[in-house]
Amino acid sequence: MQQPLSLSIPNRLQSLATASAWLLQSLPGLGVGEPWLGRFDLCASEALSNIMGHGYADAAEHAIDLSLQRIGSEVCLQIRDDGIAFDPLQHRQPPVPTCIEDAPIGGLSIAIILRIMTRCEYQRDPQGNCLRMFARIPKLGC
Secondary structure (H helix, E strand, C coil): CCCCEEEEEECCHHHHHHHHHHHHHHHHHHCCCCCHHHHHHHHHHHHHHHHHHHCCCCCCCCEEEEEEEEECCEEEEEEEECCCCCCHHHCCCCCCCCCHHHCCCCCCHHHHHHHHCCEEEEEEECCEEEEEEEEECCCCCC
16 A cells, blocks of 8 residues: 555635646556546545535635545545535435426535545544545556
């Protein structure tokens, strides 16, 4: 098992670009190529924007910590924040609309993440929320 790669960003929407650049630079070193580069970037952006937009009761700056690690045939993206407790895996998913006119605007981030990733885990501990998103990805060149 490799040591995790890590990044800490402030809870500001401007930090999404920093997180995206870090992911796209770091993932190939873990044997991740397309289309998974874009998938990880999308899932991270969705989770981070939810944390930044809804996760804090104050306007103060908070750190959000990201880490990446290959664990056997899986790559794990972990996002840790000290915001309001929220387990996205317990969130009730909206029904699938029958037509585009009935589709809600927003509210699909969790559904997107759960559909793309192989599996997800959530834990609340004294440090805050910890979301781990896993994707089963064979190493490049194997």
